[in-house]
Amino acid sequence: MDFEYDAKTEDYRKRLLAFMDEHVYPAESSFHTDGWEPPAILASLKEAAKEAGLWNLFLPGEHGAGLTNLQYAPLAEITGRSPAVAPAALNCAAPDTGNMEVLAEFGTPEQQERWLKPLLAGEIRSAFAMTEPQVASSDATNIGTRIERDGDDYVINGRKFYITGAMNPNCKVFIVMGKTDPDAARHVQQSQILVPRDTPGLTVKRGMTVMGYTDGDHGGHAELIFENVRVPATNLIGVEGGGFAISQARLGPGRIHHCMRLIGMAERALELMCTRALARTTFGKTLAEQGVIQDWIAESRVRVEQARLLVLKAAWLMDTVGNKGAHTEIQAIKIVVPSAVEWILDKAIQTHGAAGLSQDTPLAGLWASARMLRLADGPDEVHKRSLAHRELKRYRSGS
Numbered sequence: 001m002d003f004e005y006d007a008k009t010e011d012y013r014k015r016l017l018a019f020m021d022e023h024v025y026p027a028e029s030s031f032h033t034d035g036w037e038p039p040a041i042l043a044s045l046k047e048a049a050k051e052a053g054l055w056n057l058f059l060p061g062e063h064g065a066g067l068t069n070l071q072y073a074p075l076a077e078i079t080g081r082s083p084a085v086a087p088a089a090l091n092c093a094a095p096d097t098g099n100m101e102v103l104a105e106f107g108t109p110e111q112q113e114r115w116l117k118p119l120l121a122g123e124i125r126s127a128f129a130m131t132e133p134q135v136a137s138s139d140a141t142n143i144g145t146r147i148e149r150d151g152d153d154y155v156i157n158g159r160k161f162y163i164t165g166a167m168n169p170n171c172k173v174f175i176v177m178g179k180t181d182p183d184a185a186r187h188v189q190q191s192q193i194l195v196p197r198d199t200p201g202l203t204v205k206r207g208m209t210v211m212g213y214t215d216g217d218h219g220g221h222a223e224l225i226f227e228n229v230r231v232p233a234t235n236l237i238g239v240e241g242g243g244f245a246i247s248q249a250r251l252g253p254g255r256i257h258h259c260m261r262l263i264g265m266a267e268r269a270l271e272l273m274c275t276r277a278l279a280r281t282t283f284g285k286t287l288a289e290q291g292v293i294q295d296w297i298a299e300s301r302v303r304v305e306q307a308r309l310l311v312l313k314a315a316w317l318m319d320t321v322g323n324k325g326a327h328t329e330i331q332a333i334k335i336v337v338p339s340a341v342e343w344i345l346d347k348a349i350q351t352h353g354a355a356g357l358s359q360d361t362p363l364a365g366l367w368a369s370a371r372m373l374r375l376a377d378g379p380d381e382v383h384k385r386s387l388a389h390r391e392l393k394r395y396r397s398g399s
Ligand SMILES: Cc1cc2nc3c(=O)[nH]c(=O)nc-3n(C[C@H](O)[C@H](O)[C@H](O)COP(=O)(O)OP(=O)(O)OC[C@H]3O[C@@H](n4cnc5c(N)ncnc54)[C@H](O)[C@@H]3O)c2cc1C
Pocket: 095, 128, 129, 130, 131, 132, 135, 136, 137, 138, 139, 161, 162, 163, 164, 165, 210, 221, 372, 375, 376, 377, 378, 379, 381, 382, 385
């Protein structure tokens, strides 16, 4: 087993680390806004990233940088050190990454020309609208929004919430999941369709915070109302009834990208924890000399290494046996990594005392991100249920 990065990954890492020092960390304070608008500095960061050849790193194949998951993992980790700034600057931010993957894989040439091209160029943003406030959306078969065929159009009615990116005025298109045939078999009732933001009948009702944070450009989550929203039938992605299968295809990469970035968040938290522990003295000793703090530091290092190894294994499996073959490991990392990183952030906050809860360090915002990732892209319990089913299947008689 070879634990070294290959030459291409090393080259990207070196350039990305320099980009973080030169552009990303100095821009962080400009991203601390209470509003929903993307900070003005983002446009110049994107130009700098393009110039540095650090663009669309997440996307394998002809449309992106052509990196494998294993090559992208350590790079996404580095961007996770500043998750509100770096992924957006490099055009590697959710939910656009998943939407670009869907359009690259399932989009028609016309859909790719109209939406994928400007997304790849970083000219517009997009959102993915599945979750609904009225139903338990962790079970995607509950989704009730109707997408009904009417002549050459589809007409959409429904309500969505926590739709990431929708508060950003530059978010020009939504991929909406809804039911085209409620009477079909459970997993072929749903379809996905492209809805331009300015379509009549679509209302961005309100912004939704995450534990009080607007999430700015990184999130900007919103509640949406669809009232007789009419789009041409050619806006359907793939085939009628294919929505569930498309969701499954997008979630594998989306989940691992989140986990890769979480590792970077944990590394940053550990760095801050150690620096603070060495700098503060209580009761005649530095915090770094207190046994309990040493325990947190050691535990943090061990947990982050375990998490990283599991993420890298999942990435390697996605490259070698495909996303489907890596299903168990993708679920495993979605269960393990947000919790591990939430724990590390909690200890880093505690080490900082009151300052850890304030806007003077990035820790409180990072903690909220780790906490929300125990829900977003599926709650822990749902991943555990599905992993346990697969594990039990191995021992059922006759299987
Ligand atoms: C910050 C943030 C951003 C998001 N962005 C998007 C987005 O861009 N687009 C989008 O469509 N959605 C988005 N979501 C929504 C997210 O995907 C859903 O919240 C998630 O899938 C859970 O659905 P729910 O909220 O309806 O919870 P429910 O389905 O009502 O579940 C509630 C709780 O029930 C428990 N539970 C559920 N099933 C089981 C089970 N089988 N066994 C045991 N316990 C169970 C879990 O503890 C779960 O947390 C986002 C959410 C957040 C917080």
